[in-house]
Amino acid sequence: MDRPPQPSFTITYRELPDIFHRNIPLDPVAQPAWVARNEALATHLGIDPAWLRSDAALQALAGNAALPGATPLAMAYSGHQFGGFSPLLGDGRALLAGEWLAPDGRRYDLHLKGSGPTPFSRNGDGRATLGAMLREYIVSEAMAGLGIPTTRALAVVATGEAVYRQRKEPGAVLTRVALSHVRVGTFQYAAVKRDRNALVALAEREIARNYPEISGSDRYRLFLAAVAARQAALIAGWMSFGFIHGVMNTDNMSIAGETIDYGPCAFMDTFHPQKVFSSIDEHGRYAWDKQPGIALWNLTRFAECLLPLLAEDQDQAVEIARTELSGFMPAFERHFEDAMRAKLGITEARPHDGDFIARILTHMMNGEADFTLFFRRLTQLAAGASETPLKKLFNDDAIADALLAEWRERTGTAPGIAAMQAANPVRIARNHRVEEAIAAANAGDLAVFQRLVAALQDPFAEDPALEDLELAPLPDEVVARTFCGT
Ligand code: AMP
């Protein structure tokens, strides 16, 4: 059999000052075997799917061989974890395997997660469980399907080695594709080292790579504003689908504005604004409705790093940062209200829509309605269906009636059905379905995972054959807690 031509990768990250990276020897795994390959993503990136099916790709994406043209490295970064600062985190179980120039003219990182110990592993084993890697694969593909900026999953390879967590589990390596793996924590690392040259180099790299429209003498101010603007849109997008990231530490916030580091994240079933799933988020720091405030907190840490670049004079720099960040909450609210207007079929904005949306959400909370099904049933109702299925989602008919009365008054006789259909997914990555797919995969059956991923990559399309994936969990199926699996 002819071998498909090898794609050629680079690692431009190595051009950054030495403090940002460490060379790491490969740490081969016993028995690499394919679990999942995202050939559609490969095609989208201009990577030959035939190569992705090859043994050369299997060896490279298991971390047993370098990608052609690239020598792997581990990235250094700091981070505020649950508010406490760790000056040195870094890729403890991951490596940058290569960078790929796609036909869209953008450069993408290929990052291996679970690839073995690095100088940043501290007490960790550098490995990942199959379950945690499939979880990231499913949820990140679901996010992409919903049209929200996110890292993507290119492949999962089983290692043939056991990983020990609460119990013995199969090990795996995920290949994650991202516009950048530079995080707020990477800037914090340059700042904590008090290395101005490194800081400038990092900022210039991110601007050139992910914000090429920015130039001129006030480009660091524009950079701060642009990073904040992407986060405002991102968080509003998450919230409009009931998504809770779960670990919005500064090391898990991408400068490129993509959702990154899927751990104990979840899409909620029953709506509650203070919903938290992560087993380690004891105080609800990263609850659904806290996410905009936390994003702003993280961006404030980012702005602090940039201060030396914003102005010679410290007070002046602080003033510039304050001004730029003051736009974040209004921008978030604009995006969130736009998204909610579309979900509710409101075709034109009015001054007090924020209050109206808050009242709808309060009814949903009091009525314990399923978030995704509520908007789905409302979409069907707008298109002429009966209101009974919607009312069944509520614990009290009177609450549903009150909500519908307000909604009808606001939308009148002509709700925007097309906008509702485009904003209200039929399927989300429900926790119990994700757990079901992982359990089946751990038992050697990948069909449940494959079906779920395919269904979530196209989440707005109605398909009676996938109706089981639409449904809310039964009481004994509810997954109340999610885990990082680190
Ligand atoms: P995360 O919770 O995935 O954002 O990771 C936080 C930090 O812990 C990062 O520096 C990771 O590289 C590190 N880490 C997580 N899991 C492991 C592991 N199994 N071995 C070594 N380092 C890890």
Ligand code: MG
């Ligand atoms: Mg992380």
